[in-house]
Amino acid sequence: MSANLIPILWDATLQTLYMVALSAILGTIGGLPLGVYLATSQRGELLSSPWVNWALGLVVNATRSVPFIILVVAIIPFTRMMVGTSIGTDAAIVPLTIAAIPFIARLVENAIREVDAGLIEAARAMGATPFQIIRKVLIPEALPAITLGLTLAVVSLIGYSAMVGAVGGQGLGDLGIRYGYQRFMPEVMLAVVVILIVLVQLVQSLGERVAARVDRRAARNRGH
Amino acid sequence: MSSTTKDAAILFEGVGKSFPKGDGTRVTALSGIDLAVPQGSITGIIGRSGAGKSTLLRMVNGLERPTEGRVTVAGRDVGTARGSALRHIRRDVGMIFQHFNLLASRTVRDNVALPLEVAGTPRAKIRPRVDELIEQVGLQALADRYPAELSGGQKQRVGIARALATDPKVLLSDEATSALDPETTQTVLELLARINRDLGLTILLITHEMAVLRDIASHMAVIEGGSIVEAGETHKVFTRPAHATTRSFLSGVTGATLPAFIADRLLSERPDGPSEAVIRVTFAGDHATDPMLSLLATELGISANILAGAIEEVGTHPFGNLLISLEAARADEARAYLERHGLLTEVLGHVR
Numbered sequence: 119m120s121a122n123l124i125p126i127l128w129d130a131t132l133q134t135l136y137m138v139a140l141s142a143i144l145g146t147i148g149g150l151p152l153g154v155y156l157a158t159s160q161r162g163e164l165l166s167s168p169w170v171n172w173a174l175g176l177v178v179n180a181t182r183s184v185p186f187i188i189l190v191v192a193i194i195p196f197t198r199m200m201v202g203t204s205i206g207t208d209a210a211i212v213p214l215t216i217a218a219i220p221f222i223a224r225l226v227e228n229a230i231r232e233v234d235a236g237l238i239e240a241a242r243a244m245g246a247t248p249f250q251i252i253r254k255v256l257i258p259e260a261l262p263a264i265t266l267g268l269t270l271a272v273v274s275l276i277g278y279s280a281m282v283g284a285v286g287g288q289g290l291g292d293l294g295i296r297y298g299y300q301r302f303m304p305e306v307m308l309a310v311v312v313i314l315i316v317l318v319q320l321v322q323s324l325g326e327r328v329a330a331r332v333d334r335r336a337a338r339n340r341g342h
Numbered sequence: 343m344s345s346t347t348k349d350a351a352i353l354f355e356g357v358g359k360s361f362p363k364g365d366g367t368r369v370t371a372l373s374g375i376d377l378a379v380p381q382g383s384i385t386g387i388i389g390r391s392g393a394g395k396s397t398l399l400r401m402v403n404g405l406e407r408p409t410e411g412r413v414t415v416a417g418r419d420v421g422t423a424r425g426s427a428l429r430h431i432r433r434d435v436g437m438i439f440q441h442f443n444l445l446a447s448r449t450v451r452d453n454v455a456l457p458l459e460v461a462g463t464p465r466a467k468i469r470p471r472v473d474e475l476i477e478q479v480g481l482q483a484l485a486d487r488y489p490a491e492l493s494g495g496q497k498q499r500v501g502i503a504r505a506l507a508t509d510p511k512v513l514l515s516d517e518a519t520s521a522l523d524p525e526t527t528q529t530v531l532e533l534l535a536r537i538n539r540d541l542g543l544t545i546l547l548i549t550h551e552m553a554v555l556r557d558i559a560s561h562m563a564v565i566e567g568g569s570i571v572e573a574g575e576t577h578k579v580f581t582r583p584a585h586a587t588t589r590s591f592l593s594g595v596t597g598a599t600l601p602a603f604i605a606d607r608l609l610s611e612r613p614d615g616p617s618e619a620v621i622r623v624t625f626a627g628d629h630a631t632d633p634m635l636s637l638l639a640t641e642l643g644i645s646a647n648i649l650a651g652a653i654e655e656v657g658t659h660p661f662g663n664l665l666i667s668l669e670a671a672r673a674d675e676a677r678a679y680l681e682r683h684g685l686l687t688e689v690l691g692h693v694r
Contacts, residue, residue, distance in 0.1 A: 240443035243403050244457040244508075245432035254456065258447040334488040335446045 126293065127309055133207050134289035134317070137282065138275045141211050145218025145275070146268060152178075152219065153226025154252055164238065164248040178220040187281050189213050194285065210287030214278055218271060225267030229260040262333035269325025273318050280314075290314055350378035351416060351512055351544035352402055358410030359397055359568075371397045372568045375411065379561070384538050384545040386559035386576070388552060388591055394568040395548040399514055402546060403435040404428050416511055433461055436505030440517035442497040444489040450476065450500050451485045457507040475503040479533060495526035502533060506541075513537070515547035519554060531558050552595035556580070556656050564588045577659040581626035582686060592663075600665060600690070604649055608691035612670055617692045619673035620649070623664045624686040634683060635666070644668055644676050667693065 156178070158164040159171040184192070190213040197212040198204045233256050241251045257264070280291020290310050298307025357375040360368040372394045379385045389395040400406040401413045404420045413420045418431055444453050454475050458468045476485050479499040489497055498518060505513055515534065519527040535558045538545050549555065555562045555576055563573035564587055571585040583589045593599050600608070600620070608620060625634070639645050646666040653662035668676055670692055677687045 234443070236439060236441055236443040237445060239405060240437070240439060241456070241460070242405060243432060243435070243437040243514075244460050245429035246460045247429065250460050254459065255445060259445060261447065332447070334448075334490060336490050 123297075123306060123309075126297075127290075127306075127313065130288065130290045130293040130310070131313055131317075133287075134276065134279050134291075137207055137210050137214060137279045137287065137289055138272060141214035141218050141279075142268070142272050142275055144211070144215040145222050145271065148215070148219040149222025149271075150226055150264075152223035154230055154256065156223055156227040157230035158248070158252065158256070164251060178223055181216065181220045182224070186213070186217055186278050189217060190282060190285055197285070205286040207288050209285055210279070210282035210289070213285075214275060214282065217278055218275055221274065222268065222271045225271060226260075226264055229263035229267055230256050232263055233259045262329045262335070265325060265329040265332060269322060269329070272321050272325070276314065276317055276321070349381050351381045351383075352379035352546060353377075353414045354398070354401075354411065355414075356411035357398075357401065357408045357413055359394075359401070359406065360409050370568055372408075373410075375570055377563055377570060377573060379544060379546050382538070382542050382544055383560045384535065384547065384558050385561040385563070386555040387546070387548045387563045387565055388550065388555055389548070389565035390550060393565045395565050396516065398565065399516055399546065399548050402512065402514055403432050403437060433457070433508045434510050435512045435514060436508070436510035437514040437516065438498065438501040438505050438518045440520050442489070442494075442501045442521075444497055444500055444504075446489055449486050449488055450481060450492070453489070453500055454503045454507055457504060461508055471507065475507055478506070478537075479503045493526070494522050495529060498522065498526075498530050499533065502530075502537070506537070506543075511544065513543050513545045515545060517549060518547065520549070520551070527554075528557070534558060552591045556595055556654070560657060564591065577626065577656040577661065580656045580661055581624055599650060601649060604667075604693060607693045609693065610691055612692045613694055615694070617670040617694050618647075618667040619670040619692055620665065620667045620690045621673065621677065622688045622690055623666060623680060624688075625662045625664070625684075626659060634680060634685060635664075637683075638676060638679060642672075642675065642679060644672050646676070665690070 152174070155165065156171065156174060159167045159174075161168040161171075181189075190210075193213055193216065194204045197209050200212050201208045203209050237255050237259060238251060241255045246254070279287070279289050280294070282289065283292030283295055286292075290313060294307050294310035297303045298310060354375045354377040357372060358370065359372040360370045363369050375398060387395045387398060397406050401408055402415060402420065404423060408421045411421075415431060415435060420428070420431055423431055445456065448456065451472055454472045455468050458471060463471070473485075476482055479502055481496060481499055481503070484492060484496060489500065492500065501518070513534075518534075519530050522530060531554065534545060534547075537543055538558075547554070547559070559576045561574065562576045562579055563570050564579070564585060565571070566585075566587045572579060572583070572588045579588060580592065583592055599605075604620065609617075612619070623634075635646050635648070646668040649665040649667060651662065651664040653660060655661065673689065677689075680687050
């Protein structure tokens with residue numbers, strides 16, 4: 119591989135990291151409360167309101183049903199409204215975030231629903247408000263599962279970010295298509311794939327380590 | 343219950359609970375519950391699973407609401423309280439659970455601190471109070487451990503410390519020892535009895551084990567099919583069980599069960615020809631030590647065979663239960679004699 123490809127690969131990696139990091143953060147900011155609400159607004163739960171829950175579930179499912187590449191193109195007017203342009207790395211963050219929110223929400227919802235109902239009962243018996251139960255019981259107890267869910271979401275976002283070349287989003291996937299495929303440079307394609315594998319591997323290991331650190335359910339996790 | 347309702351810590355008046363079923367009808371879980379839990383008592387409610395005891399207990403802190411009647415704690419109506427009024431009542435009512443319900447993500451110290459955080463206690467006051475509570479249940483050495491590192495008995499001690507954090511007037515125990523081995527059960531029961539004594543805390547517990555009531559309950563109630571079938575001071579219920587359900591619970595705990603070779607041959611009606619009556623003799627208080635059977639032999643000339651028996655303590659009251667058989671023709675005479683001397687008798691059946 120020629121030496122002048124190294125800076126291009128480096129830039130593409132940074133672009134990917136930027137898009138994934140920002141959309142993961144924004145996706146969590148939107149997805150975490152939505153997921154908590156989806157879990158707690160079910161019939162008979164803390165914030166029971168089945169109709170709102172049903173309506174939100176519908177929106178979440180609808181968003182998740184749209185293939186990502188179609189979502190990217192379909193929301194171009196919205197993207198232009200949000201970031202002033204429909205082209206480039208910043209523009210790519212809009213569809214990535216929109217895809218991340220319902221995905222993260224479902225992962226968080228599942229994590230919260232796994233929390234033992236006995237703990238909610240104990241907190242209610244203490245006189246805790248629904249908000250206190252969410253903040254002091256549900257989220258801390260679900261944290262190991264939420265961490266693993268977010269890891270999964272980041273890995274998925276790395277995959278999604280490869281498709282945003284369609285709106286000039288750049289990044290590794292775009293580089294692979296333009297150089298590796300269209301210019302027929304297999305060594306670029308190979309380098310892109312290797313970098314993506316390494317990235318996913320790093321994110322996965324990091325996520326698992328953080329999850330293990332916050333998981334106090336088994337005695338083995340005690341540091342000493 | 344024998345105590346007046348005036349000094350009751352918890353009062354159930356005509357309480358009923360029914361749930362709507364899918365087909366429009368309702369299932370009745372509890373009906374016509376009248377029960378006064380005396381101030382400072384340890385009151386135990388015993389019943390089989392599904393008898394409604396758990397629903398009854400949960401009405402005291404509003405986790406369940408009655409569909410009929412009234413539940414009051416220290417004079418405050420729980421059933422109609424909502425929002426912050428209900429949360430204030432709940433801070434005066436501690437609760438411990440069969441499966442402890444401790445937060446895995448928090449250390450012992452932080453678990454005990456949770457009710458104080460919830461109540462908005464200033465951080466500076468939480469720490470000393472938590473230390474005091476942890477000492478009270480003897481867990482100083484484990485204060486910074488996580489629940490996963492504790493044994494069942496230790497977890498329940500954390501549960502007890504947590505339940506006491508907000509200085510409640512009443513402690514509810516939902517089968518708190520049912521997940522523990524017999525030895526640990528004893529130490530947890532002793533801790534509950536000590537807390538009751540030292541803090542003057544009223545304890546309402548539910549259990550399916552008569553031994554728990556025998557060991558710590560001053561008062562008890564038996565629940566069956568959603569109704570209370572018998573209630574009173576524990577030693578009185580133990581000596582004079584009026585209801586069949588109470589008797590069947592008692593037979594498991596008093597040690598006086600018929601040996602199988604007799605039980606298999608037991609006839610409910612007295613057969614023709616010579617036969618023996620099988621009689622349960624219950625003795626309590628002072629009579630427990632009287633040599634009644636030898637008196638029966640010397641004064642009436644009736645000799646009795648001892649089939650099974652046990653003497654134990656219910657609270658501070660000695661309590662004995664003896665199964666004997668004697669000549670059926672003279673059974674009435676013998677029973678009258680024993681009853682005259684303050685013993686309770688019951689004919690269980692006859693054997694040829």
